[in-house]
Amino acid sequence: MSEINWLDIGLQFLGGFGLFLFGMNFMGEGLQKAAGSKMKNLLGILTANRFLGVLVGAGVTALIQSSSATTVMVVGFVNAGLMSLMQAVGVIMGANIGTTITAWIVSLGEWTEFLKPSVLAPIFIAIGVVRLMFAKKDGAKSIGQILLGFGTLFLGLDMMSGAAKPLSTLEEVKTLFTTLGSHPFLGILTGTVVTAIIQSSSASVGILQALALAGLVPWNSAIYIILGQNIGTCVTAILSSIGANINAKRAASIHFLFNLIGSAIFAIIAIIVFRFWLPNIGRTTIRVTEISIVHTVFNILNTLILFPFAGGLVYLAEHLVKGRRGEEKENGLQHLDERILETPSFAIENATKEVVRMGKLAETNVKRSMAALFEKDKEKAHQVFETEKVINELQHGINAYLIKLSNAPLSETEQLVVTGLFHAVSDIERIGDHADNIGELAESAIEKDLKFSDAAQKELQTISKQAIQCLELALDAYATGDYALAKKALPLEEEVDRLESKLRSRHMKRLAENVCDTFSGVVFLDTISNIERISDHAINIAELLLDENKCIALFEE
Structure with missing residues (x-):
């Protein structure tokens, strides 16, 4: 067995992750530009009812490719007095569903040979660059940006999975993932810390999928890591709420409580399934599409379970973040917030x-x-x-x-x-x-x-x-x-x-x-x-x- 060059693997993986992150953000910007004023029309829907808030939260997150960004924006709306805490609950729940779109984009390569990252990346990059350079109209340029972002995302994914492949031969790496699967707390902690550091659950799920492409990740460790990723993504909103008013801090707390309670419920279910019901499945390798399914099912079921208890989440947030209305200093600017x-x-x-x-x-x-x-x-x-x-x-x-x-x-x-x-x-x-x-x-x-x-x-x-x-x-x-x-x-x-x-x-x-x-x-x-x-x-x-x-x-x- 040839010796593994850890420096090459590390550089290739980091470079691939950088391209993946850039592509995801660049594609999100292009989608926003293409949506144009239709995005601002969603603001009226946000004030309608909580159910529509879930749909808007999912839609906006699918466009900007980041549930953290959507939740930060919600904190901004609450801080500016444009949204109540009850309305914020629906949007936050929807944002968790919308963030799964990135995982499904990454999964395309498993469905057919033509949709593999190595095939799609150069095609999308080439078409995207041509449209960006030569298109005259705004809309055509935005489509070019979307395609270029898409292609760069796939190129980064291909580099990350390529860098991880040599690791599949190492028993130490397999043992590491087995340990994470055997110890739910460690798996959840790993997902939380990684996501908190890079401040994007979409990106951290992308890393997990790249490792899955290399055949490194078993079912049980994948699920615990995904649960941790949903907790870790709350860090961005919590940091964003520092210096904001009391209600904005409560909005960030609702995001944290929603993901923490949901992760706790599903962690208990996962432990029962993998330890007492289907232990063999927990040790089998998970596929990229299966990660997308788990990620989506978790967020949809979590929303269905906790949606009726939105009032309870608001109640908990109000008791977690103490304070009375009007205690915070009145800001001259009523509608503006940098988070938006x-x-x-x-x-x-x-x-x-x-x-x-x-x-x-x-x-x-x-x-x-x-x-x-x-x-x-x-x-x-x-x-x-x-x-x-x-x-x-x-x-x-x-x-x-x-x-x-x-x-x-x-x-x-x-x-x-x-x-x-x-x-x-x-x-x-x-x-x-x-x-x-x-x-x-x-x-x-x-x-x-x-x-x-x-x-x-x-x-x-x-x-x-x-x-x-x-x-x-x-x-x-x-x-x-x-x-x-x-x-x-x-x-x-x-x-x-x-x-x-x-x-x-x-x-x-x-x-x-x-x-x-x-x-x-x-x-x-x-x-x-x-x-x-x-x-x-x-x-x-x-x-x-x-x-x-x-x-x-x-x-x-």
């Missing part, structure tokens, strides 16, 4: 909501600043200044989030959406500045006890009403993607421009006739100038829907 960046289409949906929320704050501030001026209310002016601080904080927070989002794997359409969000944030921040300016003018008018003539007061009410209506239409259009609403804002902005010019001339005439005093005149002119600029920025937001170059393409699909 794992799935850019969802992150774009939430970023849009946060931008609209910022816009509504600016709209409220415009109304409040005008009320402070008309009613000579100093308290309202101070409220304007405080809200302006919040708007500025939101601008910095949203822009920082959008920068990270723009570096995520986005399609050209999604990149266009993110660019539009940057523009919207800038315009909303400027609207907030002009509201703040009017608040300062109101404060100055109150302190100096300035008075407007009846004509000036009426004119200010007329122009401010037009500008506020223009802003309301622009923000509502942006929030809903309603082109008709956006078009309705255009004539209002034109009317504000016309009024601003007309009122400026009229007021200059009143000043010349000494109908208004000079200080009141300055406040009046500065106010209508700020109102006119508010309508300008409002129409910029509306034009994000109407301008072909800045169009919010997300709403078109």
Whole structure:
């Protein structure tokens, strides 16, 4: 028997694992891009009911090829207040089912010679590279990325199984797997530790399948390792919940409890089967497809068993993670969470909501600043200044989030959406500045006890009403993607421009006739100038829907 070169085996196996992991992630990115806005439409389903949550969790995980990523995203949704713990339970259960898709992809090679990794890898890589390099359309490029990822995954699998084959002749390796099969705790611990280190159950199952291809893994050790892998995958979500609010920590705890309870139930069943009922089967070598079957059956049965006890899981999580609602510090950003960046289409949906929320704050501030001026209310002016601080904080927070989002794997359409969000944030921040300016003018008018003539007061009410209506239409259009609403804002902005010019001339005439005093005149002119600029920025937001170059393409699909 030839001597085994451990260095060559180690390097080949690690290189193969690296290609497998890269291919899995690259394929997931391509699937996300191909899904486009259909992914963000799933957000509405998430809020419907727990059963649909299971389906969505499975679907999203099948697309992004990682139950850990889906669960991290769920922690983000709970942290952002977009999902309740009961809704999170369904998605987490579905994520465990969806993660089995990778194992089935790996199993293809056992079904027929043509589907073997060594055959499919070069075909998919070649087609994928050609499509990525020469395709013009987004969709075609995404398919190219999927195929290239698929091929790289198979190439990595082929390298790992090839590296492991010489080990099948070693009695020490066979003894190791026999030991893992004979000691359930050791098998489960091995699966847990390996998965916790690489933070992907799909990848760790891929390693197990590569070893199975080399004929190294018996049934009993495979099952215990798979149970451990399901526990180990919880580490990513638990780490992700550090620094999040109490409910987000509870969501991560639900993921851990779900997998731990399920693994404990099936470990007991496996021990009974392999020790007292079918001991010979436990020692026979498991095939790659059989690993996929075990992995899938475990996750489906675990969901069926624990689904009726979702309330119990929430109850346990609430007692495991102590704390009362409202204890955590309130975050200015309500819809954004970096965990959601794992799935850019969802992150774009939430970023849009946060931008609209910022816009509504600016709209409220415009109304409040005008009320402070008309009613000579100093308290309202101070409220304007405080809200302006919040708007500025939101601008910095949203822009920082959008920068990270723009570096995520986005399609050209999604990149266009993110660019539009940057523009919207800038315009909303400027609207907030002009509201703040009017608040300062109101404060100055109150302190100096300035008075407007009846004509000036009426004119200010007329122009401010037009500008506020223009802003309301622009923000509502942006929030809903309603082109008709956006078009309705255009004539209002034109009317504000016309009024601003007309009122400026009229007021200059009143000043010349000494109908208004000079200080009141300055406040009046500065106010209508700020109102006119508010309508300008409002129409910029509306034009994000109407301008072909800045169009919010997300709403078109």
